[in-house]
Amino acid sequence: MVRINVQFKLLAYVLLMGALVAFVPDQKGDKKKKSSKSGLDEAAEFKAQVAGYRKDCKAALKPYRYSFGRTTYFNYKSYNTLKEVEVALILNSSYKFTFNAEGVTVDPIQVKVYNKPSNYNKRILLFEKNSVSGGSFEFTSEQLVEKMKENYREKGLSDYELEKILLSKVYIDYIIPAIDEEFEEDESTGRRKVIVKRGAIVFASGYENLAMDD
Amino acid sequence: MIFVYLNFNKERTMKKLRFVLPCVLIVAFYSCGGVEEPTNTVHLDQTQLPNPTIIEESSDFAFAPPSPLEIAGFFKQAGLVYDPSKLNPASNKDNYNTKLKKSLNFGVYATDLATCVVNNQIADAQGYLEAIQHLSDEIGMQNIFEQETIEKFKRNIGNSDSIEDILTNIQMSTVEYIELNGKDDLEVIYFAGAWIEGMYLGTLTLTEQDSKNIVQQLASQIEFGNRIAKGLQSVEDQDPEIKFVRQNIDEIVEFYKNCESIKGLSEDDKDLGRIEMTDEELNSISKLIVELRTDMIN
Known part of the structure; x- marks a missing residue:
């Protein structure tokens, strides 16, 4: 009788384990590569839309000449996340930076631009835009350099020193807010999975043509 | 088998089960993706961010370098005199047999092409354009060229602005x-490839001009090497050639960081253009750059 009881408990444990495994939210589905067919279609469709935003973003560079473009894709998570893009600049060049946020359709994100990467504690905030969702915006390197000067002026640097300020790199931080995850049932496996909520923001940089005309 | 074991020592077995099964459940829960942690997290200055924020390093290559035209334009302005013998001959394009070499030299030629264009050397530029088109075909990027790119290029010889537009479009x-x-x-x-050729042009400029500005630009570019090396590390196919390039880039960056003139500098010093390197340091770093570049193009 005792033996049967032990076996029964063991079986119950195994069944419980199976049930848990089956109903664990499939957060791995929240990755770039989707296994379900509909997921693939959605991702491809989104990518095609974003290609259109890229065109608009490049067009907004006018009259600056295109230097580089970078699209940042992200998935909303149940925690705040940050993605950073490092942009290298040619010293003393004049740049225009354009952003297209038409691909940010879930919750608004924050965009912050610094002179140093996120692991550097004393970096200077050069530009900030909150509640970025849809639409577009832009700024120039002159605006960023001015912010740098303001910062160093407050530290007591002379005008002579301030004129020497160099902006060789900027770091664009995209801060993606946490969302409440929602779940759906995967038709093929019958398992619960997180509904992927994705977004994309497009960035392009353009430079004022350097003195190439002889 | 389990049942046989249970018969031998029921009490001990029950105790073990009470411990082991929850562990199995936890392991199963995590292995099935119940909790996803970002693979790469780093500490960051949380004071300016909503709390708590986790930094996720993109799986993609999250940096934006200057275009080859900008780099070439900068060095021309800095006084680099055009010398075709210093560029990687366009005829070398047929010597590259591996995809890695083809891709690297696609980058090298992009910088060389831009150098020709900003110096108005359109005849030479055409050779580089053809070399780039050849390599892009070889690495599966033929779509980047419009069908008539070369023809358009020929039609616009003499109009440097249009030629630059063609390069920008590419x-x-x-x-x-x-x-x-x-x-x-x-x-x-x-x-x-483009980075090392740009650095190489920088070292040539250094030998011809004694400009503090070039040192600042070169220093900034060297620091960018960190990103490139990191990117190369994440390339899926880590063949010995890739490792060699990565290690050499790392060596250049490390050498720079350990230069006496650089070690004592704060980040504020760099912002304020206070980088000064000795001739000895510049020569040593130039040597490393030239060695890697020579290996890359041969």
Whole structure:
């Protein structure tokens, strides 16, 4: 009788384990590569839309000449996340930076631009835009350099020193807010999975043509 | 088997089960993706961010380098005199047999092409354009060239602005192709080639001009090598050639960081253009750059 009881408990444990495994939210589905067919279609469709935003973003560079473009894709998570893009600049060049946020359709994100990467504690905030969702915006390197000067002026640097300020790199931080995850049932496996909520923001940089005309 | 074991020592077995099964359940829960932790997290200055924020390093190559035209334009302005013998001969294009070499030299030629264009050497530029087109075909990027690019180029000889527009369009198509097709590996290799050729041009400029500005630009570019090396590390196919390039880039960056003139500098000093390197340091770093570049193009 005792033996049967032990076996029964063991079986119950195994069944419980199976049930848990089956109903664990499939957060791995929240990755770039989707296994379900509909997921693939959605991702491809989104990518095609974003290609259109890229065109608009490049067009907004006018009259600056295109230097580089970078699209940042992200998935909303149940925690705040940050993605950073490092942009290298040619010293003393004049740049225009354009952003297209038409691909940010879930919750608004924050965009912050610094002179140093996120692991550097004393970096200077050069530009900030909150509640970025849809639409577009832009700024120039002159605006960023001015912010740098303001910062160093407050530290007591002379005008002579301030004129020497160099902006060789900027770091664009995209801060993606946490969302409440929602779940759906995967038709093929019958398992619960997180509904992927994705977004994309497009960035392009353009430079004022350097003195190439002889 | 379990049942036989249970019969031998029921009490001990029950105790063990009480411990082991919850562990099994926890392991199963995590292995099935119940909790996803970001693979790469770093500490960051949380004071300016909503709390708590986790930094996720992109799987893609999250940097934006200057275009080859900008780099070439900078060095021309800095006084680099055009010398075709210093560039990688366009005829070398047929010597590259591996995809890695082809991709690296696609980047090298992009910088050389831009150098010809900003110096109005359009006849030479045409050879480089053809070399780039050849290599892009070889690495599966033929789509970056419009069918009539070469013809358009020939029609616009003498109009440097139009030629620069053609180059800008190629640059845009290259970036677009990479983004659309998720060719992160190809991108980082191409940038590595363009980066080392840009650095090489920088060292040539140093020998011809004694400009503090060039040192600042070169220093900034060297620091960018960190990103390139990191990108190369994430390339899926880590063949010995890739490792060699990565290690050499690392060596250049490390050498720079350990220079006496650099070690004592704060980040504020760098912002304020206070980088000064001794001739000895510049010569040593130039030597490392030239060695890597020579290996890359041969």
